[in-house]
Amino acid sequence: MSERIATDATSPAHLLVVGSVAFDNVITPYGEKEHILGGAASYCSFASSYFAETRMVGVVGNDFGEEFMNRLRSRGIDLEGLQRDESGPTFFWKGKYHENFNRRDTLDLQLNVFEKFRPDLPESYRASPFVLLGNIHPALQAHVLDQLSGESFVLADTIDLWIEIERENLLNLIKRVNLFVINDSEAEELTGEKNIILAGHKLREMGPESVIIKKGEHGALLFHEEGLFALPAFPVTELRDPTGAGDSFAGALLGRLASRNRNDFTAIKESMLYATATASLTVEAFGCDRLESAGATVISERVDQLRKLMSVE
Amino acid sequence: MSERIATDATSPAHLLVVGSVAFDNVITPYGEKEHILGGAASYCSFASSYFAETRMVGVVGNDFGEEFMNRLRSRGIDLEGLQRDESGPTFFWKGKYHENFNRRDTLDLQLNVFEKFRPDLPESYRASPFVLLGNIHPALQAHVLDQLSGESFVLADTIDLWIEIERENLLNLIKRVNLFVINDSEAEELTGEKNIILAGHKLREMGPESVIIKKGEHGALLFHEEGLFALPAFPVTELRDPTGAGDSFAGALLGRLASRNRNDFTAIKESMLYATATASLTVEAFGCDRLESAGATVISERVDQLRKLMSVE
Numbered sequence: 001m002s003e004r005i006a007t008d009a010t011s012p013a014h015l016l017v018v019g020s021v022a023f024d025n026v027i028t029p030y031g032e033k034e035h036i037l038g039g040a041a042s043y044c045s046f047a048s049s050y051f052a053e054t055r056m057v058g059v060v061g062n063d064f065g066e067e068f069m070n071r072l073r074s075r076g077i078d079l080e081g082l083q084r085d086e087s088g089p090t091f092f093w094k095g096k097y098h099e100n101f102n103r104r105d106t107l108d109l110q111l112n113v114f115e116k117f118r119p120d121l122p123e124s125y126r127a128s129p130f131v132l133l134g135n136i137h138p139a140l141q142a143h144v145l146d147q148l149s150g151e152s153f154v155l156a157d158t159i160d161l162w163i164e165i166e167r168e169n170l171l172n173l174i175k176r177v178n179l180f181v182i183n184d185s186e187a188e189e190l191t192g193e194k195n196i197i198l199a200g201h202k203l204r205e206m207g208p209e210s211v212i213i214k215k216g217e218h219g220a221l222l223f224h225e226e227g228l229f230a231l232p233a234f235p236v237t238e239l240r241d242p243t244g245a246g247d248s249f250a251g252a253l254l255g256r257l258a259s260r261n262r263n264d265f266t267a268i269k270e271s272m273l274y275a276t277a278t279a280s281l282t283v284e285a286f287g288c289d290r291l292e293s294a295g296a297t298v299i300s301e302r303v304d305q306l307r308k309l310m311s312v313e
Numbered sequence: 314m315s316e317r318i319a320t321d322a323t324s325p326a327h328l329l330v331v332g333s334v335a336f337d338n339v340i341t342p343y344g345e346k347e348h349i350l351g352g353a354a355s356y357c358s359f360a361s362s363y364f365a366e367t368r369m370v371g372v373v374g375n376d377f378g379e380e381f382m383n384r385l386r387s388r389g390i391d392l393e394g395l396q397r398d399e400s401g402p403t404f405f406w407k408g409k410y411h412e413n414f415n416r417r418d419t420l421d422l423q424l425n426v427f428e429k430f431r432p433d434l435p436e437s438y439r440a441s442p443f444v445l446l447g448n449i450h451p452a453l454q455a456h457v458l459d460q461l462s463g464e465s466f467v468l469a470d471t472i473d474l475w476i477e478i479e480r481e482n483l484l485n486l487i488k489r490v491n492l493f494v495i496n497d498s499e500a501e502e503l504t505g506e507k508n509i510i511l512a513g514h515k516l517r518e519m520g521p522e523s524v525i526i527k528k529g530e531h532g533a534l535l536f537h538e539e540g541l542f543a544l545p546a547f548p549v550t551e552l553r554d555p556t557g558a559g560d561s562f563a564g565a566l567l568g569r570l571a572s573r574n575r576n577d578f579t580a581i582k583e584s585m586l587y588a589t590a591t592a593s594l595t596v597e598a599f600g601c602d603r604l605e606s607a608g609a610t611v612i613s614e615r616v617d618q619l620r621k622l623m624s625v626e
Contacts, residue, residue, distance in 0.1 A: 100507055194413055196530065197548040217509065218531035219545070230545030230622050232532070235510040269625050309543050310623055312582050 002076035005051055005274070005296045007259040014053035015258040017044045017251065018119045018144050019134020021058040021082070025094040025108070026286055028101070030240050036287035037068055039091060040134030040157070043247030046291050047278045048132070048255030049075040050299055055125050057081035057144070061090040061113040071292065080122050085113035101242055102216075121147045128152055130258040132250055133177070135159045138169040145176055153263040155179040155254045156208075157246065163189050175207035178263065181250050183214045196221065197228075210268060212253075214246060220272060226265040231272050232309055234280035234302055241286045245279045248291055252278035252299075277302035315389035318363055318587070318609045320572040327366035328571040330357045330564065331432045331457050332447020334371040334395070338407040338421070339599055341414070343553050349600035350381055352404060353447030353470070356560030359604050360591045361445070361568030362388040363612055368438050370394035370457070374403035374426040384605065393435050398426035414555055415529075434460045441465055443571040445563055446490070448472045451482040458489055466576040468492040468567045469521075470559065476502050488520035491576065494563050496527045509534065510541075523581060525566075527559060533585060539578040544585050545622055547593035547615055554599045558592045561604055565591035565612075590615035 019041030025034045041058040048054045055078040060068075064084070072079060091114035094107045119140055126149045133141040133156040141156055156177040162170050163186060170190075174180050180203060184196055193199040196213060200223035203211040211223040217236070222229040253275035257263055260271075277299050282291040332354030338347045354371040361367045368391040373381075377397070385392060404427035407420045432453055439462045446454040446469040454469055469490040475483050476499060483503075487493050493516060497509055506512040509526060513536035516524040524536040530549070535542040566588035570576055573584075590612050595604040 195550055195552070197550050215531065218528065219543070228548060228622055229624075230532070230548075232543030232545070235541060235543075237508055237510050239508070266626065273625065307625070309541055310625070311542075312586065312620070312623070313579065 002049060002074065003296045004049075005256075005259070005300060007051070009259065009261045011261060012052055013129040013258045013261045014055060015048055015130035015132060015254050016055050016057065016081075016121075016125055016128035017041055017048060017132045017134065018057040018141070019044055019132075019136055019247070020091055020114055021060050021064070022091040022093050022114075023063070024092075024243060024287065026241055026243055027096040027107075028241050028286075029097070029099055031286075033286040037071060038093065038243060038287060040136070040247045042072070042288060043244035043282065043291065044132055044134055044251030045072065045077045046075055046288050047248040047251030047282075048258070049077050050278065050296055051252065051255030051274070052130075052258035054078065054255065055081055055128070057083075057119050057121060057125065059083040059085055059113050059117040061088050062086045063089040075292065081125050083117070085116070088112045090114075095243070097242065101239055119144050129261070130254050131155070132254045133157065134247065134250070135162070138162050138166050138173040141173050142169070142176070153178050153257065155181060155250060157181045157250050158186065160186050160189060171206060174203075177208050179210045179212065179268070180208040181212045181214065181246070181253070183216070183246065187213045200228075212272070214249060216245075220249075220276065222268060222272060224265045224268065229269045229272070231269075231276060232306070234276050234306060235309065236280050236283060238284050240284055242283050244288065244291070245283050248282040249275040249279040273303045273306050274299065277306060315362060315387065316609045317365070318569075318572070318613060320364070322572065322574045324574060325365055326442040326571045326574045327368060328361055328443035328445060328567055329368045329370065329394075329434070329438055329441035330354055330361060330445045330447065331370040331454070332357055332445075332449055332560070333404055333427055334373050334377070335404040335406050335427075336376070337405075337556060337600065339554055339556055340409040340420075341554050341599075342410070342412055344599075346599040350384060351406065351556060351600060353449070353560045355385070355601060356557035356595065356604065357445055357447055357564030358385065358390045359388055359601050360561040360564030360595070361571070362390050363591065363609050364565065364568030364587070365443075365571035367391065367568065368394055368441070370432050370434060370438065372396040372398055372426050372430040374401050375399045376402045388605065394438050396430070398429070401425045403427075408556070410555065414552055432457050442574070443567050444468070445567045446470065447560060447563070448475070451475050451479050451486040455482070455486050455489070466491050466570065468494060468563060470494045470563050471499065473499050473502060484519060487516075490521050492523045492525065492581070493521035494525045494527065494559070494566070496529070496559065500526045513541075525585070527562060529558075533562075533589065535581060535585060537578045537581065542582045542585070544582075544589060545619070547589050547619055548622065549593050549596060551597050553597055555596050557601065557604070558596050561595040562588040562592040586616045586619050587612065590619060
């Protein structure tokens with residue numbers, strides 16, 4: 001078993017991660033890197049693997065060599081649900097970030113084997129107590145939920161594309177999830193509400209018990225029936241590549257909850273510290289590099305730093 | 314004595330506030346209001362008056378009637394240092410906020426008696442243990458410091474105008490202050506640093522012991538030799554007029570410090586909660602209206618809400 005962060009639970013749970021696996025070419029003001037292992041499922045799984053047993057569902061193509069499989073395996077990620085489609089290459093994305101990292105352009109996008117992907121779950125994955133629906137098409141996210149047996153705590157992420165072209169499917173999906181995670185501009189787009197506090201309340205009225213709005217360098221807000229929680233961002237000074245930050249956040253968040261086998265307000269708040277700490281590592285290097293190699297100790301140290309950063313005393 | 318928030322100090326200190334007094338015409342998406350009592354000194358003093366004995370230095374013109382003097386007096390503000398210049402009207406500003414409140418245009422500005430203003434301190438004001446330099450010309454801020462006798466803890470605020478046209482004077486001034494308060498875009502402008510954490514460190518290297526960067530709806534960051542502190546904003550849902558938010562923040566911050574007669578890291582952090590709570594009231598109505606009438610209880614309640622908002626437990 002690869003290194004994990006300690007849990008206080010006597011019976012830690014495992015989690016299921018569903019999403020894309022991709023190769024990315026990324027251009028930032030600090031340089032350009034090609035053929036990076038990417039995709040929501042990769043970032044989410046690497047992040048959650050620091051906390052709990054992680055089972056990953058996605059699809060890779062005929063160009064996804066053993067080297068990449070081994071990187072996932074070496075973090076202890078269960079790959080029974082990772083489909084291999086020999087008919088073509090893996091999903092490919094090329095993007096460029098602008099000077100302040102607050103805008104990115106997609107320069108190329110080839111769905112490849114991802115185009116026909118259906119997230120069919122292996123029998124052994126169906127009774128997952130914690131489920132992370134990465135930002136794939138909301139109908140595919142719903143298809144995952146349809147296959148689940150037993151009680152699951154479900155976190156769903158999305159992207160602006162689905163808000164724009166699949167709003168109805170997305171609205172139906174979020175009614176079925178426990179925790180919906182979205183960034184600030186997407187929250188405004190989905191609710192039509194510019195005030196972020198009002199947007200959060202509106203999102204909860206759409207169905208999910210809890211909503212987290214991510215604000216990048218300004219932290220994140222949790223909206224829950226028991227109250228509101230504001231978490232600052234980790235004070236990152238060496239931002240290199242923001243790709244996968246949101247996925248790492250979601251993966252660590254649900255991984256931490258699974259490892260403690262809890263989903264109450266206090267546990268979600270505590271997990272957000274781990275999520276923020278983990279995402280802060282991701283953005284300090286291109287792709288998954290820093291996230292993959294950081295180690296559990298650095299994550300715990302950053303959680304301690306976050307607690308100090310927030311402490312009035 | 315007007316209502317104040319309780320202090321744990323056996324000998325609370327008083328504070329000196331120096332800044333502009335103005336009449337404002339304000340246009341926001343919610344309406345238009347004319348002849349509002351405004352100016353940094355007014356907002357700062359109203360805010361600080363909830364915490365500590367406040368002595369105000371500024372200038373008003375021949376149109377500043379008893380009605381306005383009485384509003385200041387009724388909050389217990391000492392007006393010995395408020396100059397009256399019968400040669401013309403009070404400083405006048407007219408501004409318009411755009412839809413998202415993130416941009417404002419100055420439509421009219423008449424310096425009037427403020428043009429010849431020199432902040433000469435009455436003898437009784439010179440030994441002030443806490444001094445708030447509102448966002449006036451940095452040479453005038455320095456003139457105040459030149460008149461002080463004894464040890465003072467000095468907070469200075471500024472605006473983008475002085476960064477643009479009086480950079481040298483401003484850089485000389487901030488070397489002499491203990492706590493420099495600035496907003497995020499001004500911090501970037503003054504340091505040339507886009508990363509807000511690095512900008513904060515650079516500002517401290519310019520001289521002040523402590524720096525607070527205000528981020529509006531995203532809260533505020535304190536940079537201090539003992540560490541970093543991140544405070545979320547109060548979750549305001551009824552933003553009506555942001556004018557004076559920064560001045561109210563500064564006034565409450567220094568007022569709270571004066572009332573506790575402390576200026577250490579922990580005390581500054583605690584005061585930031587009061588500053589944020591007080592500023593959140595200011596922005597819920599046009600001008601000083603809500604700030605003036607809110608009462609100490611509401612401020613304390615909002616501080617409690619902020620503590621809950623930040624609590625991981």
